[in-house]
Amino acid sequence: MPRRVEDFRGLTQLSRLRLLHAVHAEPGRRLPELAREAGLHVNTAREHLHVLEDEGFVVSRAVATGTRGRPPVVYDPVRSSDENPNAERRLKQSLHRGDMLRRIRPTLDLSADLNDAAQHQVDALYAHLDEVGLEPHFDPQSLQIEVRPCRYHELINEHGEVVCSVHGRLVRQQLEQVPGPLRIVEVLPFVTPHACRVTLASGGRTDEAEEHTWIPTRPRHSRTGAAIIAEDEASPSA
Incomplete structure (x- = not known):
């Protein structure tokens, strides 16, 4: 049975993508600031x-001000699953599902290419991409995940910076929630007109440039369909 639009973890609505983009851009801001940046009424943003x-x-937290009254609430992106019980539940489910599927179908066991920790990282990342409707296809030899078709393709022309930045950051955050050797080298939007690619690597960083995950902010195509990447300006949250 096809999924309803709302089943993709709420990320098919541009308003929510704008809010999440604002949270990523400057963690620790209050509701009115986030609503203003996303162009939403405060009640809608809430x-x-x-x-x-x-x-x-995201995770909300109250900030002590030393004054009377209800403390203000600020919002941060979830970087560790133990910050948000729903993130922790989803992560545990994805790891359990991966282990169970490998027992049922040994052909899914990637131990010839990846150790247990790396397989669990892939389990978490694969589950996230599938849940948000991006249909991942993983190649263990090249350590690349291709997502196709892009469910958000119609938003790209006008809102590519928001859409690609949000998904690029979420991919990195999901992978980092599971201890293991894999890291993200790059996220490329539209390597074909309808597919994007995440490239992973195993082991420690060997190049200073790899200390940043380059997240595309203005995806475009040449006449041959090759993606032209605008490097994300490095920021503390990048």
Whole structure:
């Protein structure tokens, strides 16, 4: 049975993508600031942030001010699964599902290419991409994940910076929630007109440039369909 639009963890709505982009850009901001940046009414932004928190993408926390009254609430991206119970639940489910599928279908066991920790990292990343509707296809030899077709393709022309930046950061955050040797080298939008690619690597960084995950902010295509990448400006949250 096809999934409903709302089943993709709430990320098919541009308003929520804008809010999540604002949280990623400057963690620790209050609701009115985030609503203003996303161009939303405060009440609408509050509802969307509740959805994003329920889906394990953001975490809210009260900030002590030393004054009377209810302390203000700020929002941060979820970088560790133990920051958000729903993120932790989803992560445990993805790891359990991966182990179970390998027992049922030994052909899915990638131990010839990856150790147990790396397989669990792939389990978490694969589950995330599938849940947000990006249909991942993993090649263990090249350590590349191709996602096709892009469910957000219609938003790219006008809102590519928001859409690609949000998904690029989420991919990195999901991988980092599981201890293991894999890291993200690059996220390329539209290596074909309808597919994007995530390239992983195993082991420690060997190049200073790899200390940043380059997340595309203005995806475009040449006449041959090759992606032209605009490097993401490095920021503390990148």
